[in-house]
Amino acid sequence: MNILKHMSVVLVALFCAVAALGTPQAQAQQTESRLYEITKSGTLKVCQYPLYYSISFRNPQSGEIEGIDADLSKELAKELGVELEIVESSFGTFIADLQAGKCDIGMFGIGATLKRAQAVAFSDPYLLTSIYAVVRKDGPVKSWADIDQPGVRVAVSLGSYIEPFMEGYLKKAEMVVVAPPATRESELVANRVEVIMTDYPTAVKVTDEFDWAATVEPDEVLRLTPYAYVVSHGDQIWLNYVNLFVETIKLDGRLKKLAEKNKLGPIVAP
Helix, strand or coil: CHHHHHHHHHHHHHHHHHHHCCCHHHHHHCCCCHHHHHHHHCEEEEEECCEECCCEEECCCCCCEECHHHHHHHHHHHHHCCEEEEEECCCCCHHHHHHCCCCCEEEEEEECCHHHHCCEEECCCCEEECCEEEEECCCCCCCHHHCCCCCCEEEEECCCCHHHHHHHHCCCCEEEEECCCCCHHHHHHCCCCCEEEECHHHHHHHHHHCCCEEEECCCCCCCCEEEEEEEECCCHHHHHHHHHHHHHHHHCCHHHHHHHHCCCHHHECC
């Protein structure tokens, strides 16, 4: 845990340094921004993936989206003084949705990667997570060493940052890519896979809700990744506002409070 904390601080420092690199001349010349469009229209359109446990998960009973980003999107709309409109998206489609103007921002625990940063702009990070495995207690996988073995099927979500990482990581096991509306969890329940690869939020949620599920931690920190909000390239004014929002909720305690509410306290970014 201490190693993870140290790596978290280093990663956030590097991430913020990269994010701070900008073109002052371009910022000075910008006269139009989605920020102005949002306040003028009175509506903030937020892309969210409604199948993400602890982040933005649609409660099947109430129909409401719950999780830390469900809560924080409401806080952002409140700060802007506008109404909130949720636009359903996914890890495989959020970049296209942003570029098409379907939403103003993506808020659903999106891993900030260099590949994604070629297409969209990331805010400062608000969460940091490594990769974990979730298995059935009565299944064949008991330790991390049991995962990359012949005959073991490992599920990952289509478009997630975990997908390309596990593609290179697994040498013997079979990787199963799961696309919406199917979920990794449903594949595990149905015994179509032996393992799902996920992050801290999903690992916590699944093991909390299902007594048959267990979390398997890797022997070392795997693919420590910052989670950030995402906007279209070229709008520094809107990105600056989102970054200020992230900094504000860190300072005033809202981020910590809502993270703990959703059992994500241990992965809040410093």
